[in-house]
Amino acid sequence: MPAASLILLNPHAAAGRARRLAPQIDDWRRQHAAPARLHVAGSIAEATAALHELAPGSRVAVVGGDGTVHQLLPALLERGHTLGLVPCGTGNDTARALGVHRLRWPAALGLACSAPSRPIDLALLRTADRQRPFISSLAAGFDAAVAIRALRAPRALPGTLRYLWATLAELRALRGHVVQVACDGVTVHDGEALFASTLNTRSYGSGMPAVPQARIDDGRLDLLLAGRFGRLGTLAMLPLLLSGRHLRHPRVRSLAFQRMQVRADTALPLAADGEALAPAREFEVSVLAAALNVVRRDDATRR
Numbered sequence: 001m002p003a004a005s006l007i008l009l010n011p012h013a014a015a016g017r018a019r020r021l022a023p024q025i026d027d028w029r030r031q032h033a034a035p036a037r038l039h040v041a042g043s044i045a046e047a048t049a050a051l052h053e054l055a056p057g058s059r060v061a062v063v064g065g066d067g068t069v070h071q072l073l074p075a076l077l078e079r080g081h082t083l084g085l086v087p088c089g090t091g092n093d094t095a096r097a098l099g100v101h102r103l104r105w106p107a108a109l110g111l112a113c114s115a116p117s118r119p120i121d122l123a124l125l126r127t128a129d130r131q132r133p134f135i136s137s138l139a140a141g142f143d144a145a146v147a148i149r150a151l152r153a154p155r156a157l158p159g160t161l162r163y164l165w166a167t168l169a170e171l172r173a174l175r176g177h178v179v180q181v182a183c184d185g186v187t188v189h190d191g192e193a194l195f196a197s198t199l200n201t202r203s204y205g206s207g208m209p210a211v212p213q214a215r216i217d218d219g220r221l222d223l224l225l226a227g228r229f230g231r232l233g234t235l236a237m238l239p240l241l242l243s244g245r246h247l248r249h250p251r252v253r254s255l256a257f258q259r260m261q262v263r264a265d266t267a268l269p270l271a272a273d274g275e276a277l278a279p280a281r282e283f284e285v286s287v288l289a290a291a292l293n294v295v296r297r298d299d300a301t302r303r
Helices: 014-031 045-054 068-077 092-100 107-116 140-149 159-171 231-243
Strands: 005-008 037-040 057-062 082-087 115-124 132-133 137-140 177-183 186-193 194-198 221-228 254-258 259-272 277-296
Touching: 005 014, 005 045, 014 037, 014 057, 014 107, 045 057, 045 068, 057 068, 068 082, 068 092, 068 132, 068 277, 082 092, 115 259, 137 140, 140 159, 140 194, 140 259, 159 186, 159 231, 177 221, 186 194, 186 221, 194 259, 221 277
Parallel strands: 005 037, 005 057, 057 082, 082 277
Antiparallel strands: 115 132, 115 277, 137 194, 137 259, 177 186, 177 259, 194 221, 221 254, 259 277
């Protein structure tokens, strides 16, 4: 596997803190005689253009978080590039799934630039007017509203606290939706639901262990469905979700699928990999098996 051709840094990641790494990464690149050049992209359009300039099948070390990877997925897929991730974001659930979340940036960058790669699954969201790949999660309903509110949280709050702050704030405007969900052609829910979300990784929302059995290389995605909940019930469920015990609740379930269709009485808030999307009443999610080559640590192969 060739070494990285490009180190692509999003200076806006982690509320702008990623920008400070640029000179250190450039020094690291020179000290290690790394053939990759460093590109600090001022916008997603600029980053996408940089990916399109590379030869097909190049390796790219991305310095950023879930949102950065999400925005770059179309170009990565179109050009057949390999992704190495240096985690520097708010949520970092993709980095958790790849086993690099706890690495300091020099170790993560070393892996991203030269370690072997393997294919992982992605997911594809289809609505009436768009289609969009995602790598970690698609929140649909209350959890999406929380993710969108978390984007406006005070910058001083770290990842998990941002989501807790957003959750408590969103509870004031809590509302359920009547939702019909079909997985692989079989209706699995028809009634009120708090959310009907899709996970490719085990966690979302900055490390919440939403679907502990999820794997990124099994050719399937996982539905996380919460049925009817009021404010007090939702508040009582949060500690369960944070500790990974929520699937014991009779109104919460998880189900593996390859293709899912969702219809709701009103437009559901949507957030893919923590990025806000336009609400939709109907949408479809399907797995893209073994769609992207990535660098991941050995202890992440079952994630």
